[in-house]
Amino acid sequence: MRNKQTFNYDRSRIPLYLQVASVMRQRIESERWKQGEKISTIEELETEFGVARVTIRQAIEILREEGLLDARQGRGTFVSGRPKDKHWFNLANDLESVVSSIKNNVIRIVHIEENAEAPSLEENEGRPASGYILLRSVQFSDGEPFVVVNLHLARDIFVRDRKRFTRQPALPRILEMRDIALAHAFQTVTIGVADPETSELLEIGLGEPTADCRLVLVDDAGVALYVAKYNYHRNSFALRRDLLPRPKAAKAARARKKSKSR
Amino acid sequence: MRNKQTFNYDRSRIPLYLQVASVMRQRIESERWKQGEKISTIEELETEFGVARVTIRQAIEILREEGLLDARQGRGTFVSGRPKDKHWFNLANDLESVVSSIKNNVIRIVHIEENAEAPSLEENEGRPASGYILLRSVQFSDGEPFVVVNLHLARDIFVRDRKRFTRQPALPRILEMRDIALAHAFQTVTIGVADPETSELLEIGLGEPTADCRLVLVDDAGVALYVAKYNYHRNSFALRRDLLPRPKAAKAARARKKSKSR
DNA sequence: CTCAATTTGTTCGTATGTATG
DNA sequence: ACATACATACGAACAAATTGA
Numbered sequence: 001m002r003n004k005q006t007f008n009y010d011r012s013r014i015p016l017y018l019q020v021a022s023v024m025r026q027r028i029e030s031e032r033w034k035q036g037e038k039i040s041t042i043e044e045l046e047t048e049f050g051v052a053r054v055t056i057r058q059a060i061e062i063l064r065e066e067g068l069l070d071a072r073q074g075r076g077t078f079v080s081g082r083p084k085d086k087h088w089f090n091l092a093n094d095l096e097s098v099v100s101s102i103k104n105n106v107i108r109i110v111h112i113e114e115n116a117e118a119p120s121l122e123e124n125e126g127r128p129a130s131g132y133i134l135l136r137s138v139q140f141s142d143g144e145p146f147v148v149v150n151l152h153l154a155r156d157i158f159v160r161d162r163k164r165f166t167r168q169p170a171l172p173r174i175l176e177m178r179d180i181a182l183a184h185a186f187q188t189v190t191i192g193v194a195d196p197e198t199s200e201l202l203e204i205g206l207g208e209p210t211a212d213c214r215l216v217l218v219d220d221a222g223v224a225l226y227v228a229k230y231n232y233h234r235n236s237f238a239l240r241r242d243l244l245p246r247p248k249a250a251k252a253a254r255a256r257k258k259s260k261s262r
Numbered sequence: 263m264r265n266k267q268t269f270n271y272d273r274s275r276i277p278l279y280l281q282v283a284s285v286m287r288q289r290i291e292s293e294r295w296k297q298g299e300k301i302s303t304i305e306e307l308e309t310e311f312g313v314a315r316v317t318i319r320q321a322i323e324i325l326r327e328e329g330l331l332d333a334r335q336g337r338g339t340f341v342s343g344r345p346k347d348k349h350w351f352n353l354a355n356d357l358e359s360v361v362s363s364i365k366n367n368v369i370r371i372v373h374i375e376e377n378a379e380a381p382s383l384e385e386n387e388g389r390p391a392s393g394y395i396l397l398r399s400v401q402f403s404d405g406e407p408f409v410v411v412n413l414h415l416a417r418d419i420f421v422r423d424r425k426r427f428t429r430q431p432a433l434p435r436i437l438e439m440r441d442i443a444l445a446h447a448f449q450t451v452t453i454g455v456a457d458p459e460t461s462e463l464l465e466i467g468l469g470e471p472t473a474d475c476r477l478v479l480v481d482d483a484g485v486a487l488y489v490a491k492y493n494y495h496r497n498s499f500a501l502r503r504d505l506l507p508r509p510k511a512a513k514a515a516r517a518r519k520k521s522k523s524r
Numbered sequence: 525c526t527c528a529a530t531t532t533g534t535t536c537g538t539a540t541g542t543a544t545g
Numbered sequence: 546a547c548a549t550a551c552a553t554a555c556g557a558a559c560a561a562a563t564t565g566a
Binding site for chain 1: 274275276277280281284285288293356357360382444445446447448449450451452453454455456457458461465466467468469470471473477496499500501502503504505506
Binding site: 277278279313314315316317320 | 541542543544545
């Protein structure tokens with residue numbers, strides 16, 4: 001008979017103690033295990049995760065090194081901290097706020113390719129420009145890298161302000177160009193994994209998850225001027241919004257007359 | 263001298279051959295290694311990744327099992343497929359489409375708690391209802407589980423249609439209640455990891471990344487009626503939208519007169 | 525103060541997985 | 546394919562610190 005764990009282990013191949021540590025870290029992060037609180041005993045965790053004592057201890061050891069847990073012989077194991085403050089990058093919900101939030105970011109260009117291959121475009125993402133520049137940059141917050149950007153920028157846009165495009169985020173500069181009329185700004189968010197380059201730049205492990213955000217700007221002539229892939233550090237990514245737009249206000253008001261309970 | 267690889271390995275602790283496999287998979291997925299093409303020889307890969315021959319072979323073996331690579335003695339290794347099509351679940355951009363997309367989903371309730379603890383609410387997420395029901399369910403697509411939902415539902419809502427709330431997605435049913443006026447539908451998307459329960463239900467490894475989506479419905483009296491956490495399988499999650507709303511059309515039209523190049 | 529229960533710390537033996545050359 | 550070294554995981558036994566009866 002195979003127990004639950006061999007089962008889980010079969011599924012992921014990643015060392016068990018890392019998997020366990022990962023879950024426990026999340027519990028601290030989400031405050032399911034609160035600051036200063038005593039967590040379950042090793043034996044309870046053994047049962048819950050269905051792994052050996054030593055494996056739980058290895059996981060605890062990792063979190064201890066990260067300063068999240070503090071184990072005391074005879075007393076128990078306590079939460080001694082939370083994962084270092086994540087400076088959430090709040091993925092904005094419209095272009096204006098995307099722009100204002102990144103305008104003053106510290107960026108470091110790590111690669112420029114003057115005659116880059118055209119990026120591949122989806123069905124409805126417009127047609128390619130006549131030539132592209134490839135810019136790879138890293139953006140920092142509090143000295144920590146939090147996103148790697150791979151940008152294909154239409155060459156004729158790039159040459160209009162070489163200097164600035166190689167020093168500051170491109171988006172604000174493009175929006176400043178009054179003669180450019182954007183028809184669409186397609187954004188797609190998925191979960192990806194760090195390739196060697198990204199892992200190097202974001203200072204995370206190869207294969208660790210990232211939030212991958214693709215942004216394609218299409219002008220009114222149907223040309224994809226700006227095709228970028230943002231690889232966010234998993235911890236500095238969040239997206240918040242209210243799905244209820246104004247129109248609902250009418251409905252709300254209408255209903256308010258009828259019932260006012262709860 | 264430590265090479266690039268030892269460096270990454272130190273950072274991630276995940277077995278080397280998995281890291282290598284992860285990178286090679288990415289190359290196939292991104293078509294850097296195209297379908298049917300012969301990839302580099304093992305010796306070249308050895309050098310590139312700075313690992314032993316056997317380690318490369320282990321990585322190739324994994325991708326072979328996934329049907330992505332085909333190694334032939336004396337000839338070389340060839341790309342024989344792309345990662346299996348992910349049936350993206352397209353996270354909708356407004357409540358109406360969220361509802362219509364899930365209305366007919368197959369769900370399986372795995373847990374009901376009639377007297378649940380109140381969910382913790384953020385600053386602006388309203389005040390708690392007088393009582394909550396906790397419903398945990400799994401939703402399937404093509405027989406594959408793709409999302410686990412933990413829902414705290416206000417008890418007075420639940421009792422109005424016990425039957426349906428325990429069989430079908432709650433959201434459509436709530437929107438049908440004409441006497442309920444929603445003021446907000448707050449959504450937050452982050453990247454999380456699978457805990458034992460979620461990993462079991464989604465059939466993924468413990469600690470694997472998930473897209474965590476929190477949805478809070480607040481009525482016009484400021485009560486949080488519906489507080490849910492959706493844990494999506496990483497491969498069935500995507501969020502697409504156009505950041506340019508109608509208003510921009512005016513600007514586009516204005517600019518169109520001026521320039522029409524590119 | 526002592527004792528027992530609880531809880532973490534340590535060690536052994538064994539089996540299998542990972543990585544090198 | 547082989548020899549070697551080290552890491553991962555299990556189960557079990559025992560040691561050491563803490564707590565409260």
